Amino acid sequence: KTAFLHGDLEEDIYMDQPEGFIVPGKEDYVCRLKKSLYGLKQSPRQWYKRFDSFMLSKGFQRSQYDSCVYLKFVNGSPTYLLLYVDDM
Numbered sequence: 734k735t736a737f738l739h740g741d742l743e744e745d746i747y748m749d750q751p752e753g754f755i756v757p758g759k760e761d762y763v764c765r766l767k768k769s770l771y772g773l774k775q776s777p778r779q780w781y782k783r784f785d786s787f788m789l790s791k792g793f794q795r796s797q798y799d800s801c802v803y804l805k806f807v808n809g810s811p812t813y814l815l816l817y818v819d820d821m
Contacts, residue, residue, distance in 0.1 A: 742766060742779060788814070 747763045756762065785795065788803050793814065796802035803814040 784816070 746766045748766060749763055750756065750760070751764075785800075789795065791805070793803040793805040796804060801816040803816070805812045805814075
């Protein structure tokens with residue numbers, strides 16, 4: 734459940750202060766999110782973009798037929814990584 738907590742957001746998103754963390758005297762203040770939270774519509778896409786850029790930075794190539802398949806050759810031997818996330 735924590736996979737979606739680390740994606741960077743491209744747009745400004747604000748939320749009410751979380752229950753139990755409301756600052757006394759500032760109840761009408763809101764929080765501006767810097768990172769994606771589980772449950773946001775943008776979370777799966779932002780998480781995938783971060784995962785994808787990481788895999789590409791490690792020398793993997795994304796399959797042109799399936800964006801959830803990555804391939805890397807090490808010493809002439811292929812390494813395949815298949816990503817499956819339920820409800821993605």
